[in-house]
Amino acid sequence: MTTEEGRIEVSGLTKTFGTVKAVDNLSFSVPTGTITGFLGPNGAGKTTTLRCLLGLVGPNGGTATIGGRAYRDLARPAETVGAMLEASSFHPARTGRNHLRVYCTVNGFPDRRADDVLDLVGLGKAANQRVRGYSMGMRQRLGLAAALLGDPRVLILDEPANGLDPEGIAWLRRFLRTMAEQGRTVLVSSHVLSEVEQTVDNVVIINRGSLVRQGTISELADHHGHSVIVRGPELDRLAGVLPAEIEVERRDGALRVSGLTTEEVGHLAFVERIELHELTTERGDLEDIFFALTADAGPVDHFGGTP
Amino acid sequence: MTRLVRGEIRKLFTTKLWLWLLLGAFAITAIFMSFTIGFDGTEGNPNPSLSTETGQRNLFAVAGSAGVFVLILGIIGITGEFRHQTVTPTFLATPHRGRVVISKLVTYALAGIGYGVAVVLLAIAIALPWVSARDIDLSLTENGIPGTLAGVVAGVAVYALLGVGLGALIRNQIAAIVGALVYLFIVEGFVSALPTIRDYYKYFPGGANSALVGAQQPGVTLLEPWQGGLLLVAYGLVFATAGTWIAVRRDVS
Numbered sequence: 001m002t003t004e005e006g007r008i009e010v011s012g013l014t015k016t017f018g019t020v021k022a023v024d025n026l027s028f029s030v031p032t033g034t035i036t037g038f039l040g041p042n043g044a045g046k047t048t049t050l051r052c053l054l055g056l057v058g059p060n061g062g063t064a065t066i067g068g069r070a071y072r073d074l075a076r077p078a079e080t081v082g083a084m085l086e087a088s089s090f091h092p093a094r095t096g097r098n099h100l101r102v103y104c105t106v107n108g109f110p111d112r113r114a115d116d117v118l119d120l121v122g123l124g125k126a127a128n129q130r131v132r133g134y135s136m137g138m139r140q141r142l143g144l145a146a147a148l149l150g151d152p153r154v155l156i157l158d159e160p161a162n163g164l165d166p167e168g169i170a171w172l173r174r175f176l177r178t179m180a181e182q183g184r185t186v187l188v189s190s191h192v193l194s195e196v197e198q199t200v201d202n203v204v205i206i207n208r209g210s211l212v213r214q215g216t217i218s219e220l221a222d223h224h225g226h227s228v229i230v231r232g233p234e235l236d237r238l239a240g241v242l243p244a245e246i247e248v249e250r251r252d253g254a255l256r257v258s259g260l261t262t263e264e265v266g267h268l269a270f271v272e273r274i275e276l277h278e279l280t281t282e283r284g285d286l287e288d289i290f291f292a293l294t295a296d297a298g299p300v301d302h303f304g305g306t307p
Numbered sequence: 308m309t310r311l312v313r314g315e316i317r318k319l320f321t322t323k324l325w326l327w328l329l330l331g332a333f334a335i336t337a338i339f340m341s342f343t344i345g346f347d348g349t350e351g352n353p354n355p356s357l358s359t360e361t362g363q364r365n366l367f368a369v370a371g372s373a374g375v376f377v378l379i380l381g382i383i384g385i386t387g388e389f390r391h392q393t394v395t396p397t398f399l400a401t402p403h404r405g406r407v408v409i410s411k412l413v414t415y416a417l418a419g420i421g422y423g424v425a426v427v428l429l430a431i432a433i434a435l436p437w438v439s440a441r442d443i444d445l446s447l448t449e450n451g452i453p454g455t456l457a458g459v460v461a462g463v464a465v466y467a468l469l470g471v472g473l474g475a476l477i478r479n480q481i482a483a484i485v486g487a488l489v490y491l492f493i494v495e496g497f498v499s500a501l502p503t504i505r506d507y508y509k510y511f512p513g514g515a516n517s518a519l520v521g522a523q524q525p526g527v528t529l530l531e532p533w534q535g536g537l538l539l540v541a542y543g544l545v546f547a548t549a550g551t552w553i554a555v556r557r558d559v560s
Contacts (some may be wrong), residue, residue, distance in 0.1 A: 086395070
């Protein structure tokens with residue numbers, strides 16, 4: 001596999017529904033073999049972007065490609081990209097196994113593949129049950145199984161954690177990790193950063209159809225600065241000797257210092273002979289950063305209906 | 308394309324819809340044939356007697372009513388994909404949407420032939436013993452009956468094409484089914500009954516179907532059977548082409 005094969009490239013993508021600009025000149029890229037979180041509040045344009053990428057929605061402008069090709073130009077799409085878009089794309093009267101077997105037939109895979117992927121997502125026991133009787137979590141797993149049918153190098157998952165219980169979310173995290181360890185490119189959308197925070201390498205944050213930030217998780221935290229937390233019996237004296245332009249905040253019997261490193265604070269305390277009991281770095285809270293970046297979300301549908 | 312058709316066949320047989328609609332097709336065939344035979348020769352019945360050639364052809368032609376169930380099968384075959392959002396995985400597996408519509412046309416035409424053969428066999432099983440029990444000579448090889456039976460199979464199969472075409476055009480399942488039924492039972496009823504307008508009834512799908520099965524209605528002129536058959540196929544393909552044209556362009560969201 002060349003490094004370009006699994007690369008997702010979105011460039012200048014624009015899509016309007018009537019008068020609503022769902023995606024507005026959006027550009028970002030997902031390198032091969034990484035897990036990227038595609039984040040934004042509900043209604044930010046995540047689903048529309050992913051649907052454009054998969055050729056289901058025709059953009060008004062720009063391009064979205066996988067390995068340099070539009071989805072519909074892929075020679076064997078199911079073996080290149082596996083996608084899971086909504087948790088309910090199943091006929092309620094069909095069994096999970098038969099749902100997968102339909103797509104085995106269409107793609108020319110042996111029927112055995114259906115059972116393989118059912119086992120992979122832990123649905124083996126429910127294989128012959130009609131989807132009507134599946135819980136939300138089981139439907140999500142069946143959707144993942146369908147995405148894995150062609151053993152694709154690229155996975156595109158839209159809100160896979162929706163409707164999962166905490167156990168299911170933990171399972172999903174392990175699952176995504178395994179996918180990445182196998183060298184697959186994963187693009188996973190979510191409106192809750194904490195769902196994917198421990199799993200993803202990179203984040204692409206969008207709001208109102210436009211890119212807000214792209215980078216690694218640590219870049220995201222660093223960019224918004226970190227603070228030094230200091231504890232000890234003489235915090236007032238320490239605050240007094242800190243340079244005047246440094247921001248200092250009292251919190252729970254500790255001093256929170258922004259704009260200095262632990263080394264600088266420690267050195268200052270040593271020079272001034274101030275006793276310290278704690279000296280640690282506090283990384284910016286990612287959830288707070290995420291909220292700050294997407295604060296002007298505008299009218300948000302809190303019932304999950306994303307256009 | 309073979310894989311796509313096999314996939315569609317698999318979709319069809321992994322739910323029970325085909326069975327319910329087949330039972331419906333059997334029921335409507337049995338009911339209409341029972342009426343035709345049961346009321347034959349009773350006073351005031353305007354239909355030609357079963358002892359005439361026309362009467363015998365009309366008897367078998369009523370099996371063509373099963374086409375309405377195949378029409379519904381075709382409509383659900385395509386609108387069901389939108390209703391249950393399975394259209395997303397379907398178009399992901401086959402991004403060239405025209406191929407999906409073509410494979411559905413082929414699949415449902417094949418299914419329609421199956422339904423047509425099934426209702427013809429049922430019609431024969433009802434008619435032969437019952438009609439001979441009334442001392443009327445009935446031979447399946449005479450009086451143009453072979454043509455009518457072939458016409459029923461063809462007509463039922465073409466209704467499947469019409470259904471798929473209509474479903475591609477009107478994605479809303481309820482609207483497509485209700486629209487089709489209202490059209491068949493109300494609009495066509497008016498057209499075939501109103502003076503002047505009914506001269507054009509032969510060009511309507513119902514009229515074309517009547518021509519195909521060789522049925523005759525008092526006061527209505529029809530096309531030749533082969534013309535009726537071609538006209539019906541043309542209707543199906545026009546719907547399907549228009550439906551495909553729209554399906555390729557419409558967003559799936």
